[in-house]
């Protein structure tokens with residue numbers, strides 16, 4: 001009995017530690033890939049479903065953002081929002097995104113986007 005209780009406590013502690021090991025600097029909110037999947041509808045027209053394929057690969061260059069590191073995606077979006085990156089389209093889009101939205105999108109794309117969508121958010 002006592003063992004079972006302390007066993008589940010150890011399990012819980014391991015889960016909590018695992019969650020804290022997710023790299024996120026103090027001021028960056030933790031992304032929710034499911035919320036990101038919904039937000040990503042805006043991005044799919046240019047970056048392709050799940051960010052893996054470009055919608056119009058031959059016409060414009062839209063970078064592949066699926067499977068990028070979440071930190072990279074957040075950093076890129078923040079750079080567009082701040083004007084450090086000057087692309088007008090992405091600047092307009094990023095300026096309407098909150099830090100939470102960026103984190104959600106990064107979580108979604110960072111885990112491979114498409115899979116998250118087809119697996120029903122699991």
Ligand code: HEC
Pocket residue numbers: 039040042043044045046047060061062063064065072073074076077085087089090093105
């Ligand atoms: C109207 C088309 C369009 C839409 C919609 C769009 N993007 Fe982009 N995105 C671009 C283009 C074009 C670039 C390349 C800009 C550049 O050269 O700096 C880009 C660049 C990026 C980059 C940088 C990629 C890299 O490799 O550095 C990220 C991250 C990104 N977009 C995320 C998003 C997200 C997230 C959304 C939805 C909220 C979105 N984009 C919606 C056209 C679009």
